[in-house]
Amino acid sequence: xxxxxxxxxxxxxxxxxxxxxxxxxxxxxxxxxxxxxxxxxxxxxxxxxxxxxxxxxxxxxxxxxxxxxxxxxxxxxxxxxxxxxxxxxxxxxxxxxxxxxxxxxxxxxxxxxxxxxxxxxxxxxxxxxxxxxxxxxxxxxxxxxxxxxxxxxxxxxxxxxxxxxxxxxxxxxxxxxxxxxxxxxxxxxxxxxxxxxxxxxxxxxxxxxxxxxxxxxxxxxxxxxxxxxxxxxxxxxxxxxxxxxxxxxxxxxxxxxxxxxxxxxxxxxxxxxxxxxxxxxxxxxxxxxxxxxxxxxxxxxxxxx
Numbered sequence: 001x002x003x004x005x006x007x008x009x010x011x012x013x014x015x016x017x018x019x020x021x022x023x024x025x026x027x028x029x030x031x032x033x034x035x036x037x038x039x040x041x042x043x044x045x046x047x048x049x050x051x052x053x054x055x056x057x058x059x060x061x062x063x064x065x066x067x068x069x070x071x072x073x074x075x076x077x078x079x080x081x082x083x084x085x086x087x088x089x090x091x092x093x094x095x096x097x098x099x100x101x102x103x104x105x106x107x108x109x110x111x112x113x114x115x116x117x118x119x120x121x122x123x124x125x126x127x128x129x130x131x132x133x134x135x136x137x138x139x140x141x142x143x144x145x146x147x148x149x150x151x152x153x154x155x156x157x158x159x160x161x162x163x164x165x166x167x168x169x170x171x172x173x174x175x176x177x178x179x180x181x182x183x184x185x186x187x188x189x190x191x192x193x194x195x196x197x198x199x200x201x202x203x204x205x206x207x208x209x210x211x212x213x214x215x216x217x218x219x220x221x222x223x224x225x226x227x228x229x230x231x232x233x234x235x236x237x238x239x240x241x242x243x244x245x246x247x248x249x250x251x252x253x254x255x256x257x258x259x260x261x262x263x264x265x266x267x268x269x270x271x272x273x274x275x276x277x278x279x280x281x282x283x284x285x286x287x288x289x290x291x292x293x294x295x296x297x298x299x300x301x302x303x304x305x
Contacts, residue, residue: 007186009063025210033202038206051070052188065155155187174200240276270283
């Protein structure tokens with residue numbers, strides 16, 4: 001594995017007049033990892049990605065991608081990265097094939113994987129011969145994936161890549177991510193769909209209001225945050241008082257209630273809850289979605305990578 005980080009960001013700040021999109025963000029992505037980049041709309045994700053790909057000039061800070069400056073060394077960097085923007089805009093009058101040719105020329109790199117990718121994503125020759133103006137949203141997204149991967153880049157930056165894709169195509173996409181990682185490629189995946197980040201990424205960064213909240217492994221993030229305790233009653237009384245457990249924001253559905261409890265308090269919580277004569281109880285590790293919401297609710301500590 002290359003000793004040079006795939007992405008190295010130090011003190012990245014981007015201001016738009018009176019609005020700060022990114023504020024002092026520092027982040028390192030190792031070569032060969034699939035790295036998740038999480039945050040709600042307006043958190044600064046897309047601004048960060050545009051700075052990484054040379055589409056925006058940072059107001060302050062240092063950015064290196066594959067050891068290169070995305071602005072000053074853009075011509076050297078472009079053939080080595082693939083980028084799928086979150087709002088993909090294509091020339092409607094061009095055909096799919098012409099679009100791929102144009103974007104390949106802008107990348108300045110051969111496209112050894114185009115035929116394979118088009119075949120796996122169902123972009124047949126008749127479809128590629130049609131104007132993009134007649135494409136559905138899903139077909140445009142598939143074309144965007146092909147252009148991001150067709151030149152077999154060392155780094156792939158994906159912003160909401162599964163938008164508009166049907167479940168079968170999503171499975172193909174996940175397979176492509178796994179193959180990229182197995183081949184030593186680096187993937188930066190920005191998404192609001194937490195289960196797909198949990199499925200594909202080894203580490204994640206969470207941003208809020210343009211600042212870094214935490215960088216952690218997916219497993220570590222889930223392990224450190226809440227456990228879900230699910231209680232089921234069978235007396236038909238529905239919602240009822242839970243005593244001290246009310247502080248864990250119970251979520252009721254008929255005779256079933258879910259609680260998100262910190263790991264250190266699970267044993268004590270169960271001692272009190274089992275006195276309620278429940279019919280069934282389960283304790284599960286929180287998924288990434290619960291961990292993410294838990295961090296935002298707690299206003300967790302801001303850390304640097």
